Amino acid sequence: MGNVISLSCVLCGKLYEESPGLYACLACGDLATLRVSYDYESVTIGRESLASQPLSDQWRYLPLLPLRNRKVSIPLRIGGTPLYPAPRLRQALGLQHLWVKDDTSNPSGSLKDRASAVVILKGRELGYSEIATASTGNAGASLACLCASVGMRCHIFVPKSAPLPKLAQLLIFGANLLPVEGSYDDAFNLCTEACRELGWYNRNTGYNPYTVEGKKTVSMEISEQMGWEPPDTVIVPVGDGCILSGAWKGFFDLKGVGLISRLPRLVAAQAEGSQAIKQAFDGDGKIRPVQVNTLADSISVSLPRNGAMAVQDLRASGGMAVTVSDGEILEAMKLLGRSAGLFGEAAGVAALAALLKLRSRGDISSDERVVIIVTGSGLKDTGSALKSVTMPPPLPCSIEALRSRELH
Numbered sequence: 001m002g003n004v005i006s007l008s009c010v011l012c013g014k015l016y017e018e019s020p021g022l023y024a025c026l027a028c029g030d031l032a033t034l035r036v037s038y039d040y041e042s043v044t045i046g047r048e049s050l051a052s053q054p055l056s057d058q059w060r061y062l063p064l065l066p067l068r069n070r071k072v073s074i075p076l077r078i079g080g081t082p083l084y085p086a087p088r089l090r091q092a093l094g095l096q097h098l099w100v101k102d103d104t105s106n107p108s109g110s111l112k113d114r115a116s117a118v119v120i121l122k123g124r125e126l127g128y129s130e131i132a133t134a135s136t137g138n139a140g141a142s143l144a145c146l147c148a149s150v151g152m153r154c155h156i157f158v159p160k161s162a163p164l165p166k167l168a169q170l171l172i173f174g175a176n177l178l179p180v181e182g183s184y185d186d187a188f189n190l191c192t193e194a195c196r197e198l199g200w201y202n203r204n205t206g207y208n209p210y211t212v213e214g215k216k217t218v219s220m221e222i223s224e225q226m227g228w229e230p231p232d233t234v235i236v237p238v239g240d241g242c243i244l245s246g247a248w249k250g251f252f253d254l255k256g257v258g259l260i261s262r263l264p265r266l267v268a269a270q271a272e273g274s275q276a277i278k279q280a281f282d283g284d285g286k287i288r289p290v291q292v293n294t295l296a297d298s299i300s301v302s303l304p305r306n307g308a309m310a311v312q313d314l315r316a317s318g319g320m321a322v323t324v325s326d327g328e329i330l331e332a333m334k335l336l337g338r339s340a341g342l343f344g345e346a347a348g349v350a351a352l353a354a355l356l357k358l359r360s361r362g363d364i365s366s367d368e369r370v371v372i373i374v375t376g377s378g379l380k381d382t383g384s385a386l387k388s389v390t391m392p393p394p395l396p397c398s399i400e401a402l403r404s405r406e407l408h
């Protein structure tokens, strides 16, 4: 399959070749995700050829993606998102070298589009005509969006408590929406069973090995946008741990083909009320389910499906895991909005909340080169955003009323 050599189990190392219906390790079970490795010697990708094309989407890294077909047939722009220096945010944090990777500008408003695009193309290669995913909302909205653009049928299992704007997106895109009476973890299990029984391709985050492969383009872009000098530290919001592993894999593959010469450390930002990966990282590395309770719905995960890989990757990067409270997340949401003009959803700003905590603890120095990834748009959950601000009362429509109103 192109430049891919093998898929290997994160737990036992057993090697597999791609085949329809293969997701996790058959010996170790569904939590043992598979890593995709490439024959770097045979990959043709170089700085000059990349520099000759504008950084307009993620397909510039096709030689390092697990797709046989070199013609991409998704008519929406995936990736190619801005990396902002955010001068006022730098000032607020006392950091000289801070950048914000704004992945809210993907077609469905979240980083998930990077993975959905690769998985849809892979599903087609494998001969599937229908595709399904479990989702806290964003992965589903993303899959629905991109499936609509190519005319593929999709089925989305969400916890019935998912924020309404995300469900509205799904319905507008014409997906078969299945609001499950249960948690995200319940939706995940039902989706896996449904795919097995009904012959649909399964995009479940982490479980499908190509989700990490799609998400890795975010750090390839960061590296290229920084002139192939990767940052010292990248902070990533973490639920299932798939974005974190994707971010690591992007840097890892770029180093493999010689486009960068060193790897950054990663920081996992988890909600206090959903910290299975932090606990495994600080403990014996084994993922155990936790009780979840956070308003950051996109990172509210009891049993992270990509947890084992994420913990390995965090350790390999010399990184760490940080938890943030809902209050800290809401403060970060306001800070990002007011000092950078960017509106992230609660999960989407968890990396900034973690950065604030690390700065206050003295764990990040003022000259460190730091990137935070904003993973999802605030418009996807205005209910949470409204908890961090005060809605002013209506203003009588007169200049006198305006004069007597306290102006900010």
Ligand SMILES: Cc1ncc(COP(=O)(O)O)c(C=O)c1O
Pocket: 110, 111, 112, 136, 138, 139, 205, 237, 238, 239, 240, 241, 242, 243, 244, 298, 299, 345, 347, 348, 375, 376, 377
């Ligand atoms: C906006 C946003 N941020 C972060 C995450 C966490 O990603 P992962 O589950 O891969 O850790 C998600 C996942 O749904 C998300 O939608």
Ligand SMILES: [Zn+2]
Pocket: 009, 010, 011, 012, 013, 014, 025, 026, 027, 028, 029, 032
């Ligand atoms: Zn295994």
